[in-house]
Amino acid sequence: MKSLVLEHLAKTYFDPYRGTQVEAIKDLSLTVEEGDFVAVVGPSGCGKTTVLNMIAGFVPKTGGRILVDDREVSGPGPDRGVVFQSFALFPWKTVRENVAFGPKMRGVGKVERARIADEYLEMAGLSHAADRYPNELSGGMQQRVGVVRALANNPDVLLMDEPFASVDAQTRMTLQEELTRIWEERRPTVVFITHDVGEAVFLANKVVVLARGNLLAEVDISLPRPRVWDSLVHDNDFKDLSNQVLQLVRSA
């Protein structure tokens, strides 16, 4: 099983200038099964980004273990794809080259990786923009590229830290529906960080609530799929679940 397992994960930041410590994550255990979609919510400063950065290998942990597909994580690697809030597209590469970046690093030939990139760009409805540079794209288009760039590398786990927080409300709903559609078709394993409870409930199979560095609750979201906003906004189960999660976050 290509699951993601966190065992007693802990992170204490040291501030060498002030000599202070911040216990960002105290003791966090969590299992994400292969093909699952887990959303992590919680109030600002509860440690969501810290958890994701440790899984991604950007920030060293100070305790516990992180296992992806039974291998312990030490540093960033292509088994964990990351989608960034700031998009983080390479400005000196075209959209196609950005998406082909992962395959290129693996040594996939030029023709083959262009084919892979074009396939994923078509999935994101961006075929027409393949030869453009990122700065020529709207924020929503840039993040579509960010998502398929990560997917095109076939990671075991897809990590997303508030990926839709910097686009406007309409675009955000479109991107959420597109991500859901992609997930329903391909079933990648996803850990999705957000402070937007509605977004978490809409997207995920399971919502995890963090509070001050600890796991507060796990809520299963058994809403039927395919999910689209037009039907879910009026759905009572969706409203109930959203309220339940919202209460948990506010009590955190």
Place this chain on the structure above:
Amino acid sequence: MAADQTTIFRPAPSRVRQALRFLWPLFGLVVVWQVLVMALDVNPRVFPDVPTVLSAGWKTIIDGTLLTHVGASLLRVSVGTVLAIVTAVPLGIAMGVSRGISTFLTPPLRFFSVLAGIAWIPIATLWFGYGFGAITFVIFNAVFFVVTYNTLLGVSTIPMPLRHAAASLGAGHWQMLTQVLLPGALPNIVTGIRTGMGFAWRGLIAAEMIATNTGLGYMLFLARDFYRTEVIVFAMIVIGIIWLLLDRLLLAPLERATVERWGMVQRS
């Protein structure tokens, strides 16, 4: 408001128009020069008129001396600059990725960057003798520190998420260097080269007055010994024109081709 609109939507001027817009003030200067010299009846030893300078210049073109001097100067600048770039860029990147290296090297770099350029002429002539070696060394010095600093600046201002993204997509050390650090620092590197070559060109003229017997600086110096004011003025004009050509036809387009195309804002 309406005026702003028309400015915004006016099509970009053609290259010819751009060139004309750049050249006509210089042409105006030449006219003023000629008028002043004639009106005030200036002694040609002090400042010659335009035709005198042009004919003196024409003679240096015909007899090949101009070509010799320009060739010597350009060769020194090219060799010194290329050597400086190929050493400064790796050093700047090493400093940009390793805090240890940059902490260690920053003080000496600060120290030597103040001295960069013509302060090295005396010792350079002791080491390399008069001529090519000493002058190329001075050029190297002028470009090296600026490019090192700008490369360091470029690398350290690459947004962290870009490096993280590359690592998460499987980039190793070498790929990080060629795919992220170099292109990411390129806008600053190009700016560094442009600034450094500006220093180098000035340093070159000074060095050639002292340490050689060819080159545009030497041409100036020699003409002074023979009271050939018209040759001095001509050489000064050539020095200015060559720099304008280098900057406008080589360095500025290089900057445009990379930085503006990618929409990367200039960061220095």
